[in-house]
Amino acid sequence: MEPIEYEQTAEENRACGETFLGYVRSDGSVGTRNYVGILSTVVCANEVAEEIARRVSGTVRFTHHQGCCQTPVDIRRVTEVLANLGKNPNLSSVLLVSLGCESTDVDAVEQQIRASGKRVERVTIQEQGGAAKTTAQGILLAQEMVREASRQKRSPAPVSRLIMGMKCGSSDTTSGLVPNPAIGEVSDWLVSKGGTSILGEVTEFIGAEHIVASHAADEELGGKILELVRRMEQRAMSVGEDIRGGQPTGGNIKGGLTTIEEKSLGAIAKAGSAKIQEVREYGERPQGCGLAVMDSPGREPEILTGLASAGSNLIVFATGRGAPQGFPFVPVIKITGSETAMKNMPDHMDLDLTGVMRGEMTLPEAAERIREKLLSVASGELTKAEISGYTNSMDIYMTGPVI
Amino acid sequence: MDALLLNPEDQVATAVRELRAGQIAQISSGETVQELKILENIPYGHKVAVQDILKGMEVRKYGEVIGRASCEIRSGTHAHVQNIESLRGRGDWKKEDPNGTD
Numbered sequence: 429m430e431p432i433e434y435e436q437t438a439e440e441n442r443a444c445g446e447t448f449l450g451y452v453r454s455d456g457s458v459g460t461r462n463y464v465g466i467l468s469t470v471v472c473a474n475e476v477a478e479e480i481a482r483r484v485s486g487t488v489r490f491t492h493h494q495g496c497c498q499t500p501v502d503i504r505r506v507t508e509v510l511a512n513l514g515k516n517p518n519l520s521s522v523l524l525v526s527l528g529c530e531s532t533d534v535d536a537v538e539q540q541i542r543a544s545g546k547r548v549e550r551v552t553i554q555e556q557g558g559a560a561k562t563t564a565q566g567i568l569l570a571q572e573m574v575r576e577a578s579r580q581k582r583s584p585a586p587v588s589r590l591i592m593g594m595k596c597g598s599s600d601t602t603s604g605l606v607p608n609p610a611i612g613e614v615s616d617w618l619v620s621k622g623g624t625s626i627l628g629e630v631t632e633f634i635g636a637e638h639i640v641a642s643h644a645a646d647e648e649l650g651g652k653i654l655e656l657v658r659r660m661e662q663r664a665m666s667v668g669e670d671i672r673g674g675q676p677t678g679g680n681i682k683g684g685l686t687t688i689e690e691k692s693l694g695a696i697a698k699a700g701s702a703k704i705q706e707v708r709e710y711g712e713r714p715q716g717c718g719l720a721v722m723d724s725p726g727r728e729p730e731i732l733t734g735l736a737s738a739g740s741n742l743i744v745f746a747t748g749r750g751a752p753q754g755f756p757f758v759p760v761i762k763i764t765g766s767e768t769a770m771k772n773m774p775d776h777m778d779l780d781l782t783g784v785m786r787g788e789m790t791l792p793e794a795a796e797r798i799r800e801k802l803l804s805v806a807s808g809e810l811t812k813a814e815i816s817g818y819t820n821s822m823d824i825y826m827t828g829p830v831i
Numbered sequence: 832m833d834a835l836l837l838n839p840e841d842q843v844a845t846a847v848r849e850l851r852a853g854q855i856a857q858i859s860s861g862e863t864v865q866e867l868k869i870l871e872n873i874p875y876g877h878k879v880a881v882q883d884i885l886k887g888m889e890v891r892k893y894g895e896v897i898g899r900a901s902c903e904i905r906s907g908t909h910a911h912v913q914n915i916e917s918l919r920g921r922g923d924w925k926k927e928d929p930n931g932t933d
Contacts, residue, residue, distance in 0.1 A: 601845050601876040604893075605835070634919045636895070664920050671920035672912070684845070684877035686910070687917035690897035748876070767875060785847050787832065 446621070448806040449582040450517075450589065450741070454545030457517035458589035460741045460806045462580055463488045463757045464573045465519040466566070467510055469537060470495030470530035476551075476559050477525040480566040486574035487523075488756040492733070492823045495532040499828040507533040509711040509824050512737040514541035514548065518757045520577035521547035523570055525562070528554030547573065582808065588622030588717065590806060593735030593743035593758070594698045595629065597728055598769075599676075600683025600748030604694015606765025606784040606794060607746030612700030613795035614744070614802065615719060619702040624717045626738050627699050628724035628731045631664070631675055633657045635689025636696045640721070645703040652707040656723050663827075675726065683748050683768065698746070710825050711737035728753045730825035732760065742806055744798065752776045754813025756820060759805050762812065763798060776818070778811050834867075834879055836860035838894030843878040843910045845892075850879060870907035878910040890915050 451459035466489040468477035474491040481489035490513055494506045514522040514537065522541050526534045534550065541548045549569045556562040594611055596603050615625040633640050637657040644650035664671045676685045685691045705718035711734045714720040724734040732755045735743055743760045745751065750773025754760040763779040764770060770782050779801050783789030805811060813819055833856035834844040844858045850873040858865045858881055865881075873879045878892070884904040889896045901916040908914075 601878070605837075605845065635897070635917075639895075661920055665922035668922045670917070670923040672917055675920065681912055684874065684911065686878065686912055686915045687898040688920055689895070689917060690892055693893045693895050693897065 447584045448803050450585040458585040459517035461518040462520050465522045469526045469532045469534050472527040473525045479563045483567050484570040494824045495530045502826045502828050503531045509737045511537045511540035515544040521573045524550040526552045528552045591624040591740045593626050593740035596746040598747045598749040598751035602766040603748040606781050607763040608697035610794040611698045614798045616700040626720050628722045629726040630656045630660045631726045632692045632695035636692035643704045710734050713739045729823040733822050752818045754819040759811045832859040834858045840894045841891050844881050846873045849875050868907050880904045880910045882906050
């Protein structure tokens, strides 16, 4: 009996390596979570969206500070990002909470999400007769939507359906030595299986852009990467100051990172060795599979939103000093190689890779630990950010002023 | 092993444990280990110069330029913001003077 059992276990293990249990959506995408999303379409509707989500279990809310009194380029971005967030496979259905007079094109947001095959509802504060009535209407709708969502079951899906966002935050010098290169190996693995990984944080290409560009599948893409970096650096420099203190941050400097160049050289290790197949603007969804670069700054609220908007169904997040943030509906796995984070922030860290710094674990072993965690979280294991609810301070990256 | 030298071209190593002034640290560069006299305390994860670096010289880690020495950095001392400056994102430098030489 025993040899047979052993073989079955090995077979199961092999199968586990190639599949995860997810929620298959009508557009073919696969969610790792199954929430009803309460999306605020403008800063002025945040209070109502928050209250609805607070009162209905099974919902999550996305609130932000945009959607009105902005230049058209930013308004278009808010519209596009909200539509893409609504289409994220981790949402079963979407309730839009609108004020009524915002610049966001709420009709377009609603139509685009509906076109992906999801139920979309909308409540409008100025039409419903104020916040209290809108909250009540939203709660009743959301209750019904959660009931529908709860009937969906997880089923096996190939790992090629994983879209892995990559991020490092509150970095120290261990980030570039342990979690970032280990994530790079996992990204290479996922890409080899037909999956997608997304590299953002263009600010953290500065000083290392020649290396990122050399990963591009062709010269044109390499040129696009260099242009994204030039644009980001020009923007930072236009205020007439040294960016140090802003990048690297005060916390990075405490962690031993001296310059943006040093931070970047560590950050880009997340790219692994795969070829970059696409270069996208902020929040845009990659059209194919493989490794994609997406324009974004490094700050958590904006990049996590950008990665979710790009369709990420999970996010791996390397940290050195211990960043606590998750995202409302995309699990964010916190990975550290730093004693600092494990000592000071243990209740926020999902994966301890400090053994690599002590010489007790190799980088390939660290990558294997990440891969196992990735598949487990994709199949339903909760991250610490999800359990603690440390997920709500989000925003959308804007390029122009509030006017 | 007390610190990692990531590339043979690097002038700075990363401390994988806190280093104390006066100690002889083992600096590992993969296969080989060299000894280095530490002249001042180096916090966990921070960098120590493994050779004298003259003011104005480019400083390398990962075999790549991470900035340049804003003053002389002696071997065994803490290499960080007090003696290395960034060459990028320097909005404080005048446009006509991209090298920042006054």
